[in-house]
Amino acid sequence: MARYIVKVQPRPTDRVYIKFSDSQEKQYLIQGDTTIELSETPKEITVRQERTWRRIFRSWRCMYVTITSLDSEKELYFPVFRGIDSAGLTIKEDSAKLPHDDTSEERKESLSKNRKFQETIHQHEK
Structure with missing residues (x-):
């Protein structure tokens, strides 16, 4: 051991x-x-x-x-x-990785998901 x-x-x-x-x-x-x-x-x-x-x-x-x-x-x-x-x-x-360690493709995908999520929340607030 x-x-x-x-x-x-x-x-x-x-x-x-x-x-x-x-x-x-x-x-x-x-x-x-x-x-x-x-x-x-x-x-x-x-x-x-x-x-x-x-x-x-x-x-x-x-x-x-x-x-x-x-x-x-x-x-x-x-x-x-x-x-x-x-x-x-x-x-x-x-x-685990920090955002600045992501590849550009991973970062684009993450930002796209976050943008869609924010748009969805904004639509429900109206």
Whole structure:
């Protein structure tokens, strides 16, 4: 089994749990730099925030999760750039992109969808 250090940025205000594959039921509580042991290198993770009764309607915006192998010092990068809630969000390694990283075709398609959505909303407001 290999050992990994898991870091979540920015540091969460509530308890954050990470599950490392769909087949694995165990979730790890991440507090600061957490060291865990895994049988294989993670390809995807599920990030979930535990809610307190005071913050039940708030989500926490996670920027990214890094997992560093203590054996090989290889770092895996899981970009999130979204709000995390109690339902959880599954992220594959290097899967999320910021708009400026899109190809021009992907960006045109995204802008077209947003424009159609805005037009639909505007028509219903009349």
